[in-house]
Amino acid sequence: MEAAQSPFPSAQEKRAAREAKRAAVLRAAVQMFNERGFHQTSLDDVAARLGISKPTIYHYLGNKDQVLLECVSIGLGQLIEAAEQSRAREGSGADRLIAFLVRYAEVNMDDFGRCVIRTGDEALAPESRKRFRALKRQIDSDMRGLIAAAVEDGSIPPCDVRLMAFTLAGALNWPARWHDHGGALSSEAVARQMVDILARGFLPR
Amino acid sequence: MEAAQSPFPSAQEKRAAREAKRAAVLRAAVQMFNERGFHQTSLDDVAARLGISKPTIYHYLGNKDQVLLECVSIGLGQLIEAAEQSRAREGSGADRLIAFLVRYAEVNMDDFGRCVIRTGDEALAPESRKRFRALKRQIDSDMRGLIAAAVEDGSIPPCDVRLMAFTLAGALNWPARWHDHGGALSSEAVARQMVDILARGFLPR
DNA sequence: CAAGCAATCTACTCACGCGTAAAATTTTCG
DNA sequence: CGAAAATTTTACGCGTGAGTAGATTGCTTG
Numbered sequence A, B: 001m002e003a004a005q006s007p008f009p010s011a012q013e014k015r016a017a018r019e020a021k022r023a024a025v026l027r028a029a030v031q032m033f034n035e036r037g038f039h040q041t042s043l044d045d046v047a048a049r050l051g052i053s054k055p056t057i058y059h060y061l062g063n064k065d066q067v068l069l070e071c072v073s074i075g076l077g078q079l080i081e082a083a084e085q086s087r088a089r090e091g092s093g094a095d096r097l098i099a100f101l102v103r104y105a106e107v108n109m110d111d112f113g114r115c116v117i118r119t120g121d122e123a124l125a126p127e128s129r130k131r132f133r134a135l136k137r138q139i140d141s142d143m144r145g146l147i148a149a150a151v152e153d154g155s156i157p158p159c160d161v162r163l164m165a166f167t168l169a170g171a172l173n174w175p176a177r178w179h180d181h182g183g184a185l186s187s188e189a190v191a192r193q194m195v196d197i198l199a200r201g202f203l204p205r
Numbered sequence C: 001c002a003a004g005c006a007a008t009c010t011a012c013t014c015a016c017g018c019g020t021a022a023a024a025t026t027t028t029c030g
Numbered sequence D: 001c002g003a004a005a006a007t008t009t010t011a012c013g014c015g016t017g018a019g020t021a022g023a024t025t026g027c028t029t030g
Helices: A011-036 A043-050 A054-060 A064-088 A093-108 A111-118 A126-152 A161-173 A187-202 B011-036 B043-050 B054-060 B064-088 B093-108 B111-118 B126-152 B161-173 B187-202
Strands: none
Touching: A011 A043, A011 A054, A011 A064, A011 A111, A043 A054, A043 A064, A064 A093, A064 A111, A064 A126, A093 A111, A093 A126, A093 A161, A093 A187, A126 A161, A161 A187, A161 B161, A161 B187, A187 B161, A187 B187, B011 B043, B011 B054, B011 B064, B011 B111, B043 B054, B043 B064, B064 B093, B064 B111, B064 B126, B093 B111, B093 B126, B093 B161, B093 B187, B126 B161, B161 B187
């Protein structure tokens, strides 16, 4: 614990405190969604886990649909960020692609990333679903772009980009279902080894 | 329509008719589960689609949990059957593995197979969940067995069997989420092309 | 100090959907 | 035919969980 600040929080601190509470709600919610599933988790459950009451959640997030949308948006945001960082990297197209894939896999084993994979579109209300799908299209497009760029610069042989993207994404999505954070393999190790297996398939011989 | 049988059905025909009705309920249910999601599909919806009433469904299947369990059991049954047939096949271990993978992917794009992938364990009641998990463990074990056999007979190089199985399964599960039966690519084509991509990764160079 | 705003709670409403009771209809068969 | 078994329906009970109303407390600020 830090030394006591002034007991009179600034507007900045005020906003930060509010943001922290909002984040705490999302964290608790996403963990419970991942454990029990979205429909098996009531907002009363989430509130109880945090030692607060349900209306408090409604104070920070409009409704359950919003909670879920926020969770998957965070996860997808991390993936989109990973794509940006990979594109900015130096090296061949294949290098950038591989760096992205490793990070992609890691995110999918994290709380918010797992939620993205485990959440079916149907769980969201129509408007939220549109947003969810748009974000997913975005990372799909990013992945295809990275693959195409690697083909372009000759660091991997030509292939059906669309199907390659689906294959790679599918393989690296799946740990969201089985990987156990308490298990023997760290998510980093799993990510790296799976990408190794996949890279053997698309790198030139 | 066939010419009229005797209007007095035999006990055999009786049982078959009942079985056909039961199957029709499951077919309708699984399709709606895949379209809208399990929790967004009420048994009243399913009944309406069939032009019957909800208690009729309860007459053929005990409850909603049973309906879902039956659906995923059918899908998993098809996968287990595929494993058996592949093992009985001639050729190298790699040949048998590839044949299995193609069939595995195809099943996962079919009604019941898709349901297996899209259904999270949490959706099922505790007892059904156990059964579901046991069946999934079974095909996982089958897949690992086929990989190990291929390594054994030297038709593919050594690898981490567990992680290879997860990688292959993940990639070939994913079409359950995106493949559209109305789309340009048939499920057979998708299966074959994805397995080609993956096989480049594990076959010897 | 009083008005106002933020945060939180208790206590409710309300719809939905699972599952069932019990009756009606049809089929089977002695 | 008439009794019993199978099939299917109408009509309901009932729990659960999303979302809300309104009160309470405490802090901020004119």
